[in-house]
Amino acid sequence: GESVGLHLPTLSVQEGDNSIINCAYSNSASDYFIWYKQESGKGPQFIIDIRSNMDKRQGQRVTVLLNKTVKHLSLQIAATQPGDSAVYFCAEMEANQAGTALIFGKGTTLSVSS
Amino acid sequence: EAGVAQSPRYKIIEKRQSVAFWCNPISGHATLYWYQQILGQGPKLLIQFQNNGVVDDSQLPKDRFSAERLKGVDSTLKIQPAKLEDSAVYLCASSLDLGGYTFGSGTRLTVV
Numbered sequence: 001g002e003s004v005g006l007h008l009p010t011l012s013v014q015e016g017d018n019s020i021i022n023c024a025y026s027n028s029a030s031d032y033f034i035w036y037k038q039e040s041g042k043g044p045q046f047i048i049d050i051r052s053n054m055d056k057r058q059g060q061r062v063t064v065l066l067n068k069t070v071k072h073l074s075l076q077i078a079a080t081q082p083g084d085s086a087v088y089f090c091a092e093m094e095a096n097q098a099g100t101a102l103i104f105g106k107g108t109t110l111s112v113s114s
Numbered sequence: 115e116a117g118v119a120q121s122p123r124y125k126i127i128e129k130r131q132s133v134a135f136w137c138n139p140i141s142g143h144a145t146l147y148w149y150q151q152i153l154g155q156g157p158k159l160l161i162q163f164q165n166n167g168v169v170d171d172s173q174l175p176k177d178r179f180s181a182e183r184l185k186g187v188d189s190t191l192k193i194q195p196a197k198l199e200d201s202a203v204y205l206c207a208s209s210l211d212l213g214g215y216t217f218g219s220g221t222r223l224t225v226v
Contacts, residue, residue: 034215043118043205043217044157089156096162096170101147102215104156 008108015114019077023090023105028071032093034102035064035075039086044104047075047088077110085112116140118218120206126224132194135221139187139208143216148181148191149205151220157205163189196225 013019025033031052036044050057050064050073057064063076073090087107094103119138127133139146144165149157160179162170166186174181178197183189193200203220 041219043207043219045217046215091156096159096172099169101159101162101170103159106154106156 009106010109010111012111012113013080015080015082015112017080019075019080019084019110019112021075021077021088021108021110023073023075025071025073025090025092025105027092027094028068030092030094033064033066033073034091034093035062035073036089036091036104037084037086038089038107044089080110080112082112082114085110118206118208118216120204120218120221122221123219124222124224126226127196129198129225130195132192133196133223134190134192135204135206135223137189137191137206137218139189139206140210140216143208143210144186145209146183146189147207147209147215148189149207149217151203151205153202160191193223196223198225201225 034049035047037047038044048059048062048064050066052068055066061078065074077084087109089104089107091102091104093100118140121136125133146163148160150160151157159173161174161181163183166183179193181191201224203222205217205220207215207217209215
């Protein structure tokens, strides 16, 4: 089946820099996307979401951009902090037998050095 | 609001043994999910419950995995017998509505 994937497995940045994490999806029918942060030993934590009728959504220090033409999603983190170090996953809500379920990509490990 | 509780946090078993994981979702969340996360990969959905009924178990290896949610609240996931490739983190999540998934911290299973 179609799935969500990420471009780069790792990203290293300096504290204070802006980070951009990318994700390409293949299911053009997907209309809801979520970015999750997962720290070591913890479950995925919701960061921000976006629906397909939007191109951009902003939160606190984070922005998600959606380009439906090329099926690309990105997460921008402003003024990256050491506490942002984690694995980041994009996930899409996909139709299944039950209605919908979250399908995750492989993840990008963000390392922030001070 | 209390989060999704899972136990145990860690489990080491020998191959061919049995193991069970427990999940207590957020109060009032009707939908419960079990995901398997192999090291270096994203979580993969195993089974989805709506109240006490299974609504999707298409990705569950039913020859060895089973899950139940008898009273529509707590859930258990069992593996019998375990294989080496079952080594992973097993995540439980619950949701009230679309997109509102909350994950537990998971159970890390090591099969030796």
